[in-house]
Structures are given as structure tokens and as C-alpha cells.
Amino acid sequence: MFERFTDEARQVIKLAQGNARSLRHNHIGTEHLLLGILEQPDTVSARLVNRHGLDHEQASAAVVRVLGTLPAGDLDADALDSIGIDLAAVREKVEAVFGPGALDRHPSRDRRGALVSGRGIPFTPRAKKTLELALREALALKSRDIRDGHILLGLLREGEGLGARILADAGIDLPTLRVEIRAEMGPSPR
Template sequence: MFERFTDEARQVVKLAQGNARSLRHNHIGTEHLLLGILEQPDTASARLVNRHGLDHAQASEAVVRVLGTLPIGDIDADALDAIGIDLAAVREKVEAAFGPGALDRQPTRDRRGGLVSGRSIPFTPRAKKVLELSLREALALKSRDIRDGHILLGLLREGQGLGVRILSDAGIDLPTLQVEMRAEVGTSRQ
């Protein structure tokens, strides 16, 4: 299915994973897909949701209010500080060399027992359903590819996840958003 995704739609999925990592969540849910959509402000779906009054920062705050974030480990930081090691400085240098969240990933082992860099974060069943529904939306709109707008339509069609709850709690009229997004992706068919 991912071979049908446009670059922007693939980026939504990558950014969803990045948002889950930065919030230190152990799953990629519908809320992270929404954050992935909103993190690309130049896409049709993000522009539309922004026009309805919700941006990435507001959505991220809503996710944190509901789910929180996992602690980094203040006890460890205090213990290291007591022996003269600044954990924030170490983290900054490691992330500069290996990328954001490099210390947050748990190492795994390959089939031969060798260490492999960070683990992947699993999608929740609802997030998987959103991606499946994005394909159905694309097919229904006779699109040859799956765009970021189809992912938003899949999110709205799934209708039960935290992503939709955040949109609704922001006062967005979901049926209107759905009609407007369908019109937008319908005119940009390829």
C-alpha cells in the first residue's frame, strides 16, 4: 500500500513516528497521524485544518494533555550530575551525531545476535485502520495515489481515535471538514 503514497503522505507517516518518539510514546496512534499531517503546513490537509483553527502546536499540546509524556529519568540525571556529568549536554552531543531521539530508542538484536539501532514503534489498530481507510478514500475519489488529504479523510472516517477527538475538541465541524477535504483532493487527482 505504501508504494501508492505520495511523498507528502509518506512524510505524514514518518512525522507521526517522529512525534511519537519526541513525546516518548510507545505507539503511533491516530493522534500522531494528525500531528504528522499538521507538521507539514504547506500541504492541502494541514492548510485546511489550520483554516478551521487547529495547528501543530495546539494539537501537540492536546495530545500531551491526554496522554502525557514518558519521563526521561530524572533520578538518573541527578545521579550523573552528582558525579559531574551533564546529561543534557551528553544528550545534545549524541543527538547531533546520531539524530533526534537517538538515546530514546531501545537497542534490538538481529538474527545473528548483533545490536541493531533503535526499535520501531508499532501502529495502534486504529492508526492502521486510518491508513487502510485512506486507501479506500483514494479509491472512492478515483485517485491513483494516496495523498495526505486521503489520510485526513481516513482519520475522519475512522471516527473513534484520539486524532478525531482532538479535532472535535478544537471546535472543528467534522462533516464540514470532510466535505471540504474531499473537494480538495478530488480537484487534485492525478
Template sequence: MFERFTDEARQAVKLAQANARRLDHHLIGTEHLLLGLLDQPQAVSTEILGRHGLDHGRAYRAVADLTPRAPKDALDAEALESIGIDLSAIRDRVEAAFGPGALDRPPQRDRRGNLVSGRHVPFSPRAKKTLELSLREALALKHGYIGDGHILLGMLREGQGLGSRVLADAGIDAEAVRREVVLRLGTRRKAG
């Protein structure tokens, strides 16, 4: 399925993963897909959702409010800092080497039992369903590609994830957005 994704759709998925890491989440959910869509200034979904009053900043704040971060253990940090260990400097160096949130992700093992970096963040079942529905939306529109607009249509069709809740809480009329996306995609015939 990913071979059918346009550059914008691939970028949305990469940005979804980056947003999940930034929020210290261990799964990519529909809310992260929404953030990934809104993180691209030139994307169809960003343009349409922006006209309806939702931008990345507003959506990010809503997701952060709906999914609070796990509290960090401040006592350990204070104890280490009291003996001269600067945790923020260590975190910066580790993240520079292994990516944002590297210390926050649990270590994982590959098939042979070796530890891997934990850089991959898996999709939640609802996010997987959204991506599957994006393919169905593309096929229904007789498009040979999956664009960022198709992902938004898949999210609207899935309708149960946190991404849909953020849209609803923002007062966005899902049917109106759906009609606009379909109309816009009908005018954009883009190959892979």
C-alpha cells in the first residue's frame, strides 16, 4: 500500500511518527496522523482544515491536552544534578545520536533477541484502519495513488479515533470537509 503514497502522504506518516515521539507516545494514533497532515504547509488537508479553523498548533495543543504526558521522576534528576550530572546535556547528546525521544522509548529486541534503538513507533489499530480506509477512499475515487487528502478522508470515515475527536472538538463539520476534499482531489490527478 505505501508504494501508492504520494510524497505528501509519505511525509504525513513520517511527521506523524515525529509528533508521536515529541509527545512521548509509544504508538502512532489517528491524532498523530492528523498532526502529520497539518504539519505540511502545502498539503491539501492543511489548506482545507485551515479554512475550517484548524492548524497544527491548535491541533497539537488539543492532542497534548487530551493525552497528558507521563510525569518524569524529578527526584532522580535532582539527585543526579546534586552530584554534578547535567541530565539535559546527556539527553541532548543521546537524542542527537539516536533521535528525538530516544530515552523515552522502551528498548526493543529484534527477532534474534538483540537490542534495537526503539526508533520505530508502531501504529495503533485505529491508525492502521485509517490508512486502510485511505486506500479504499482512493479506489472509490478511481485514483491510482494515495495522497494526504485520502488519509484525511480515511480518518473522517474511521470516525472514532482521537484525530476525529480533535476535529469534532474544533467544531469542524466532517461532512463539509469530506465534500471539499473529494472536490479538490477530483481536480488533482497525480501519479505516485
């Protein structure tokens, strides 16, 4: 399915993952997909949501109010500092070799208990459903590609995740937003 995603839609997924990491969440939910959409203010979907009065900063604050963040581990940094180890320097070197957020991931193990590397943050069932519904929305609009707006339509159609709740709590009329997105999307050019 991801081969049908446009660059902007793929970026939504990457930014959703980045938002989950920066908030130190162990999942990618509909709320992270919404943050990924809003982090690209020049896209159709972000412009429409912004026009209704919700931006990335406000949505991120709403996510933190509901889910919080995991502690950063300052006590560990202080303990290491007391024995002469600069955690920031260690983190910088590890991330230079293994990539950003490498120390934030919990090690994964296979069925035999062996360490497995390279696994990302898992999508929640609602986030997976949102992406499936994005495909259905693209097909319904006779679009050859799945665009960022289709992801937002999928999020609205799923309707029960935290992403949709944040939109509704911001006073956005979801049926109106849906009509506006569909009008903007139309079929992709051939």
C-alpha cells in the first residue's frame, strides 16, 4: 500500500513517527498521524485544519494533556555525570552511528529471545485502520495515489481515535471539514 503514497503522505508517516519519538510514546496512534499532517503546513490537509483554528503546536499540547510524555531520565544523566560520563556526548556519538533516537528504542527480541534491531514504533490498531481507510478514500475519489488529505479523511472516517477527538475538541465541525477536504482532493491527474 505504501507504494501508492505520495511524498507528502509518506512524510506524514515519518513525521508521525518522529512526533511519537519526541513525545517518548511507545506507539503511533491517530494523534501522531494528525501531528504528522499538521507539521507540513503547506499541504492541503494542514491548511484546511489550520483554517479551522488548529495548528501543530495546539494539537501537540492536546496530545500531551491526554497522554503525557514518558520521563526523560534526568536522574540517570545526573548519576552518570557524577562519575564523569557526559550522557549528551554519549547520545550524540551513538546517534551519529545508529541514527536519531537510537537510545530511545527498547531492544526487541525474536521468538528465541535474540536481540533484533531496526524495528520501529508500532502503529495502534486505530492508526492502521486510518491508513486502510485512507486507501478507501483515495479509491472512492478515483485517485491513483494516496495523499495527505486521504490520510486526514481516513482519520475522520475512523472517527474514534484521539486524532479525531482532538479535532472535535478544538471546535472543528468534522462533517464540514470532511466535505472541504473531499472538495479539495478530487482525482489525481493522470
